[in-house]
Amino acid sequence: MQTAVIFLLACLPFFVLGQQPPCGNRDCPSYTRTQLNVTGGYEVRRYDPSQWVVTSAPGRSFRRLFRYIGGFNDQGAKISMTVPVLRAQRASGSTMMFYLPNTIVPPTPTNPDVQLLDIPVKEFYVRVFNTNSKPQPTKYQQELQALKTAVDGQYNDTVSYTAGYHSPWHTGVRQNEVWLEKL
Structure with missing residues (x-):
């Protein structure tokens, strides 16, 4: 034993x-x-190549991204929460990122502080x-x-x-x- x-x-x-x-x-x-x-x-x-929704604006980063997947986008589409939640840290500041499943065509963000990012x-x-x-x-x-x-x-x-x-x-x-x- x-x-x-x-x-x-x-x-x-x-x-x-x-x-x-x-x-x-x-x-x-x-x-x-x-x-x-x-x-x-x-x-x-x-x-593998992936797509993410990101925000680098200070403050309520998580809330902005959560609202995007909750339907605050140009299609009003809800997207299931994914993992991991990434935070990229650069000298210029941090960026929070949610992974977007490759099974969807991501809707366009309506908040100008939220963008889509393709990572090769x-x-x-x-x-x-x-x-x-x-x-x-x-x-x-x-x-x-x-x-x-x-x-x-x-x-x-x-x-x-x-x-x-x-x-x-x-x-x-x-x-x-x-x-x-x-x-």
């Missing part, structure tokens, strides 16, 4: 690092894992970490710094991303991620 416990504890980094995002019954962008670096605590994901095939370094509550910004920064150190400058240093898969009201374990664009 003790040997089994030790084996499981030794394998835990493989299970956490290699786990799939918790999409559940929600749409999420498709990708292929091209590398798993257990020592560095990251994986490389190659994401792209590879990201991804560091997965779990928390029991919504992570504080300092936790994201700590995980991002660990990822930057592990990939040693082989990333686009003008942008970083945080990815969340759970609603603000979720209780229990949350899977969180930080992403860097691979050069």
Whole structure:
């Protein structure tokens, strides 16, 4: 029994690092894992082309995007919530993004602070970490710094991303991620 416990504890980094995002019954962008670096605590994901609805205006970013998928668009169409919710951080500020399923033709936003964004095939370094509550910004920064150190400058240093898969009201374990664009 003790040997089994030790084996499981030794394998835990493989299970956490290699786990799939918790999409559940929600749409999420498709990708292929091209590398798993257990020592560095990251994986490389190659994401297929995808479309996102974004807002970079400060303030109520989540509300603007939620209103868009709730029908505040040129078609009055409601769109199911997807995951992850991404936040891109640049020196000029942050952008919040909702993934749009590839099974729909996205309606045009009616709010000028909301835009559609096409992202081509792209590879990201991804560091997965779990928390029991919504992570504080300092936790994201700590995980991002660990990822930057592990990939040693082989990333686009003008942008970083945080990815969340759970609603603000979720209780229990949350899977969180930080992403860097691979050069």
